[in-house]
Amino acid sequence: MAFWRRRRRTAEAPYVPYVPRHSGWAQPAVPPAEPAAPAEPPDPAVRLGFADGTEIELDGAHPSAVALRTVADVIARELG
Numbered sequence: 224m225a226f227w228r229r230r231r232r233t234a235e236a237p238y239v240p241y242v243p244r245h246s247g248w249a250q251p252a253v254p255p256a257e258p259a260a261p262a263e264p265p266d267p268a269v270r271l272g273f274a275d276g277t278e279i280e281l282d283g284a285h286p287s288a289v290a291l292r293t294v295a296d297v298i299a300r301e302l303g
Contacts, residue, residue: 266283269291273279281288 266288268283269281269285269288271279271281271291281291283289
């Protein structure tokens with residue numbers, strides 16, 4: 224019976240497996256990632272200026288720089 228014979232595959236038309244368009248499950252929606260904020264240096268340097276025109280820059284981790292920055296923040300809060 225010629226009706227039940229399978230057709231031969233040719234080189235021009237290779238076998239392509241069936242891939243379903245949609246899967247049987249769905250993933251939950253993920254919120255979009257927030258843009259990364261620019262990295263701020265952890266301890267900015269403190270620059271001291273004197274009346275005679277000299278300047279000194281202290282490292283941000285220096286104990287005096289931390290104390291001076293704290294005092295400046297309090298003064299700015301009181302004036303602002």
